[in-house]
Amino acid sequence: MELNHYLSILWRRKWVLVVTVVSAFVAIAIGHSRMAPVYTATTTLRVATSVIGVQTSAVYTNAELLRNTYVEIATSRPVMDELLARLDSNEVPDIRAEVIPTTELIRITAQSPDPKLAAQASNTLAEILIEQSDQLYMGGSIDSGDVLAVQVEEAKVALDKMRKEYEALIVQTPAAPDQITVTGQLLQEKQRTYESLLRQHEQARYREAIESSMITLVESAIPPTVPTEPRVAFNYTLGALLGLIGGIILAFIFENLDTRLHDTSAIESASNTSLLARLPKTGKGHLILSHNGSTPLAETVRHLAAQIQWMDRESPRRVLLLAGSEPGQGASTAAVNLSMALAEQGQNVVVVDYNLRHPHLHEMLNLPNEHGLSDVLAEGMDLKKAIQKSPAGSLSVLTSGPGLAAPSLAFDSARAEKLINTLRQQFDYILLDAPALTVADVASLAPYTDGLILVVRRSHAQRDAVESAGNFMARFEGKYLGLIVNEAEGRFAQTYI
The missing domain is CATH 1.20.120 (Four Helix Bundle (Hemerythrin (Met), subunit A))
Structure with a gap:
């Protein structure tokens, strides 16, 4: 379970990983473009020791010392001066000499941006060692x-x-x-x-x-055709590895700094309530139930409607208030879909747009908004004139109407109580699309409802806002029905376009 949690974090932050790895590749590509290619040529020599009589450990030790001595001599100043004099160049390439372990061989390596110069330098150094081996080794001492x-x-x-x-x-x-x-x-x-x-x-x-020794040429160098530096495959592999590690570290840092809630279980814990429904993510063209056929979203909402009717048998839950923990949580969409599902199942339902500051129902249902809730509350318009039918005809809708100079009037206790009591007489279920719980006016409306439902949009809601909303809902003991999570993860959390 913990592993799945970590994997879900990495999947959620996958763009951090992608950007980090791509950035590493770009940095390597820029570095390669600014680096001159380096070619490496290698010449192999054999340093064979002449042995008379029985071969002892001292003989082998002497042979090893002899090879190491030639390695040091190969890069000494006198030899480098001689090499520079023989080469048709102003400087000597990078020269290395090394003993090949467990052999009598010495490998001479020359590196240069010019492949021909690298091969020439390696071969010329070998010639110098062969020609002057006795003099170089004895150093001009008396025999x-x-x-x-x-x-x-x-x-x-x-x-x-x-x-x-x-x-x-x-x-x-x-x-x-x-x-x-x-x-x-x-x-x-x-x-x-x-x-x-x-x-x-x-x-x-x-x-x-x-x-005494005998130096012979085993293999001469030829001009290389492929550069040894930069090591493109190695550098990109290393860059991918380091980029991935860096991306993982950044992903967990961002996750730690992110105050949004990305798991339904975390939302449940923060809101301190049980889950009513997990609504999967869907495309904009399928947000409304009437457009959604039998997709997972539609089936989940219908199941929620049936669950609410079952709860109503035990304790009347006719007036339901749906509010988001903060703006943008999808409470209006949830209210419309739940209303439609109840209407589909034979209930007489009205959905009321109580979000006078930011009304959405008329846009979602493609209805006019010349008259509505504001007219009923401020001017005493007859409800029958203000209520409209949805395009499908099975759902009654009370849009927000023209804006009020003081939207808090809609939450006046006497007016709200009168409106809700009137609606109770005409409908089986009244669903109130309330403002987000960041608006204090919702508290004056909640006492006249039968049930409160918190709507939270996964990966968008802030932890503090959800915790505050949960504490607010808990103040109305017995009315807090539970939580609807929008864009929930899980087997139904797919995108339908």
Whole structure:
């Protein structure tokens, strides 16, 4: 039930949602029209590490560090300067480099309003990295392997020289045992130094082999044909979502600020009375019962007429006053339709236009208004001359007549009582179309009636006005029959045109 309540609010405020979403779309469209399209080109490189021997976790760690190093180098100032020098452009496009997770690949991305420039920049940067990979990675530092190679060569020369000296001493005559012993020891020392340097040189070359890399082009960039920005589909989807959320929030804010009553149950609660009838919304051409055939409005009014006659059996309810909680609630239409329904069911009925300030009955029934209630009350005209028959002929009508200088005269207690008593003698039912309850004069008319009916138009009546009208009606204990809701929601709440 609570969910239905929220859904009914959103349906009632659907134009807020529509306007908010449309506004979001318009804002996005304007933003797109002012944005230059951006094209993205991508080049893929492979950074493969040469590995000798067993592959260990250290080797994999080194490879990951190597790829991350190349990513940083790719956007470094020296490389960007070289890229700018090679491009036929005054500025470098937006460049990004990133490692593709769990691979040996690096993705180079270039973005530019010019698709050809984006592809050229991406491919040129890849060429720079491939051409200068060793120099860029080593940064111009001295190769330890080369240093050791020089030392190995020098140690070999020294070793060979010492070996020749040792061999010469051995064949020397006369022999020199002490000198041979010392030279042999020096030879052994030179041999150990040479072997140590040779091992260090081999280890250095091994490390260099592990740390060395080979950059190759996997996929070159081609000039894109579709811009990547603005992201039209994404932006419109996001705009629709945000617009919808914003619209829902605004709908509930407007609902909270709106003092009108939009539910029949809320009207019942505010008026503090029971519901007599829910009259569905209908087109202007079908407001009057005689034009309405067997539509839901007509059937609902006929059911109400039968209900009032049943109530009349238990307690006479011959004089009924219908009044709206405020102007524009449809009390005149309800009075005319209920009168017609009672007349259809064989009752002798008269409907009186007591709304002298804003009379409507003569217009609704297409009757002249030269004479009427004002003549009877002010000039004592005979009722028989003032009362007219409706076009259908089954209903008697006492229109308002020419306006009174002081409309409050129509509510003078003595005059009102005399008029109503006279009508009681001639008709089975007298329906008084009274002004809205915002007019204080209605209070002087109510004591001479048998029943009071409050008419409220859903989605138009203000809460304060309905509550005030309900309190007014409750003052006449035993006469407050109930509530008629115009344009009610529900299974009969349809529009008939």
